[in-house]
Amino acid sequence: MTAELEERHYDAVTVLLGPDGGRYPDGNTFLVRGPEESLLIDPALGMLDRRNALPAVDRILNSHCHEDHYAGNHLYPDVPWHCHEADIEGFESLEKMLEIYGYGPVIEEEWIRRLVEKYHYTPRADVVPFRDGDVFELGGSVRVRVIHAPGHTRGQCFFWIEPQDMLYLADVDLSSFGPYYGDAWSDLEDFETTLDALEALAPRSWATFHHIGVLEDRESFEARYTRFRSMIGDRERRLLEFLDGTPRSLDEIAAHRFIYRPGDDVLFVDAVERRSMAMHLERMCAAGSVREVEAGRFLRS
Ligand SMILES: [Zn+2]
CATH class of the missing domain: 3.60.15.10 (Ribonuclease Z/Hydroxyacylglutathione hydrolase-like)
Incomplete structure (x- = not known):
């Protein structure tokens, strides 16, 4: 065997x-x-x-x-x-x-x-x-x-x-x-x-x-x-830091990578980063920790 x-x-x-x-x-x-x-x-x-x-x-x-x-x-x-x-x-x-x-x-x-x-x-x-x-x-x-x-x-x-x-x-x-x-x-x-x-x-x-x-x-x-489980909060914390001081688009967020590491060669990485981080963004906006300061650009409150 x-x-x-x-x-x-x-x-x-x-x-x-x-x-x-x-x-x-x-x-x-x-x-x-x-x-x-x-x-x-x-x-x-x-x-x-x-x-x-x-x-x-x-x-x-x-x-x-x-x-x-x-x-x-x-x-x-x-x-x-x-x-x-x-x-x-x-x-x-x-x-x-x-x-x-x-x-x-x-x-x-x-x-x-x-x-x-x-x-x-x-x-x-x-x-x-x-x-x-x-x-x-x-x-x-x-x-x-x-x-x-x-x-x-x-x-x-x-x-x-x-x-x-x-x-x-x-x-x-x-x-x-x-x-x-x-x-x-x-x-x-x-x-x-x-x-x-x-x-x-x-x-x-x-x-x-x-x-x-x-x-x-x-x-x-x-x-x-x-x-x-802590990885969920960890991703959210890192996103908040990324949105601190500079408004960012979902494109920029996906390119920065919060789920996969920058070097990970995965076919569906962009789609997964977008879908995952859009859900984080949505609930952070609802909670008031992030604001959409112009169309499609998000900033830490
Ligand atoms: Zn599965």
Whole structure:
């Protein structure tokens, strides 16, 4: 077994680790096996390396409709795919998928190419919707409960896996990058509501798609959670400094970079900076800490 095909076992859950620590564009895929059924959560790119020894499952659960989370779905054409009803449109067609991102025409051609060639985007008309509170019974005491956790996308969900009370957090990934709310279908305030709700939950372990895998104690979770959440305030503080003394446009704000680092070579960086920082600007204007001093130019109050 190569390093890229590592697995970790936690009772009913097997974590199929992605290469390079599950860093984007890869991620960790979660296999949940019960006495009667089994399912796979978020088949990542790493599943392609496992294509000669794929675990047999009865269904696929997608925590949300994003390229890195469905890159391995196409390896399972004959089992049902499930996704929250709010994100399900993304599986209907590439056009609808592009609406979720809303990255705009500048990068569209290249983004479509990547979605199809690299992430194996596969439209499917019969994806089965789930909702908050739905439960997948896998036999015995093994079950997976859906917790709607919007903000990253409209339909992102956590999965509470019993009996070990492992909470799968999808892209609330507790990374040092911080929360991602850069899509047309992202929402900063929903993300914060989701973070509030997460803090109040008391599972026995926390699992993420990227980087971390599984955290088994509350102290580790809280340290990561606090740092992750603080990135929202950090971005807002840096924006306030940038708007101190000189009125700036959204173009200038996006070019300055508050989400990605200046050297990060990411195709959708401009779209994500704009969408994310426009939400910060809007609420800072509403709160009075920033004013629009002339059309499209903003200054710290
Ligand atoms: Zn995502």
